[in-house]
Amino acid sequence: MTTNNFSKLEEIKIALNAKFFERENEVEAILIALLSRQHMLMIGPAGTAKSALSVEIAKIVQGTEYFQWLLTRFSTPEEVFGPLSLKDLEQGVYKRNTATKMPEAHLVFLDEIFKSNSAILNSLLTLINERLFYNNGLPIEVPLMSVIGASNEYPDEEEGLEALFDRFLLRFEIDYIADETNFVSMMKGAGQHQPMPSMTMEELIQLQFFTDMVAIPDEIYETLSKIRMGLRDEGIRPSDRRFKQSLSVLQAKALINQRQVVKVDDIVILENALWETVDQKDTVSLIVRSHAQDVVTRAIDSIQNEANEVFNSMLKDNSTDAGMEATQKMKALVADLNKLKKHNQSRSMDIDPILDKVKVMQQEILDSILEPMDFENPNDKQTVDIPF
Known part of the structure; x- marks a missing residue:
């Protein structure tokens, strides 16, 4: 993997984020879908840049054959798969001109994909999943890399579209721009006229190859097994195929972050892949996130949370005794962080900022203890054992 390949991915990601406000997760996901050859679904109201993002990706990858269609319940197979060849039909051959x-x-970008009717559905399912299209009864391999589906709403259960919904490994809900500053920037057209970076189809194929080469440590498999058990305890049972396909997403996630090894915290993206119904989303997110942090990250978070609790408690009770107790606790937390850093030198960049923050808290508590003491008046002087 060359540095140039990495830099192109980063340039594309930055440029798309500058053009599409509050779409950072979707931008990363659509790049991951391309690198992993998986499919992505975006669900949200009209006018949230679903199709615009897909069109932009097609422009960025030069040499891409791109197909976009708005499906309705009246759409015909000819619109999606091509008309019948009249010349072949005259000879009794039922063959489409694709x-x-x-x-x-x-x-491929398919808008309002859940409006797909039965005349289209079976061929669509096979094409998306197996990358095969049956033309005149013969299976033809297709060059499909990714299908980006979009819908304004989820499919109703009685519509029988569960199989189609399942074909999309990554699923994202999209809403209108929330931040007013971003909204104004969008209205002004910020980022719309800057030149977009590009890559060739050959470069994309090379990136896909290197994605397949990203290493997956045993720790990742063990974590996924724990997530699977946690989901089962809640009655949520993603298919074995979905878990297997998720590995390629984790590899692509690592590659985008310029790594050749998957890390545990990459697993967070699977909160967008392991749910089947809308009411499962929050539970899946909670379970995935509870496991998608490595031991060091969890230790850092735990120490930071405890430090915040100690400091906030000290603000409420500013007595000397409370300050002494808080200082002792902060001293212990600093020691824990130093010990964590000693045994995890490669994670110093993650540990040092928290260590500095806890030390600042510790000093502020010490200052609050010393300030009330009037050492100028011998009668008010206190004997205090400061636990430095």
Whole structure:
């Protein structure tokens, strides 16, 4: 993997984030979908840049065969897969002319995908999952890399679209821009006219190859097993296939972060992959996030939370006794962080900022103890054993 490949990915990510406000997660996800050859679904109201983001990706990857279509319940197979060849039909051959249609595309955007009807559905399922299109009864391999689906709403249970919904490994809910500053910037067209970076199809294929080469440590498999058990305890049972496909997403996530090894915290992205129904989303997110942190990260978070609790408690009770107790606790937390750093030198960049913050808290508590003491008046002088 060359530095140039890494820098191109980063440039593309930065440029897309500058153009599409509050779409950082979706920008990263669509790049991950391309690198891992998986499919992504975006659900949200009209006018939230779902199709615009897909079109921009197709422009960025030069040489991409791109197909986009708005599905309705009246859509026909000809619109998506191509018209029947009249010449072949005259000879009794039922064959479609697939030129410029979905069977010949690398990247596909299907809007209102859950409006798909039964005439289209079966071929769509096979094409998306197996990358095969049956033309005149013969299976033809298609060059499809990723399908980006979009919908304004989730499918109703009685519509029988569970299989189609399951084909999308990554699922994201999108809403309108929330921050007013971002909204104004969007209205002014900020980022719309800057040149976009690009890559060739050959470079994308090379990136996909290197994605497949990203190492997955045993710790990742063990963590996924724990997540699976945690989900089962809540009655949530993602398929074995979904877990298997998720590995490629983790590899792509690591590659985008310029690593050749998957880390435990990469697993957070699977909160967008392991739920089946809307009411499972929050539970899945909670379980995934509880496991998607390595031991060092969990220790740092625990120490930081305890330090905040001690400091806030001291603010409420500013007595000398409370200050003494808080100082002792802060001293112990500093020791814990130093010990953690000693045994995890490679994580110093993660530990040092928290260590500095806890030391500042410790000093502020000491200052609060010393300030009330009037050492000028011998009668008011106190004997205090400061636990430095």
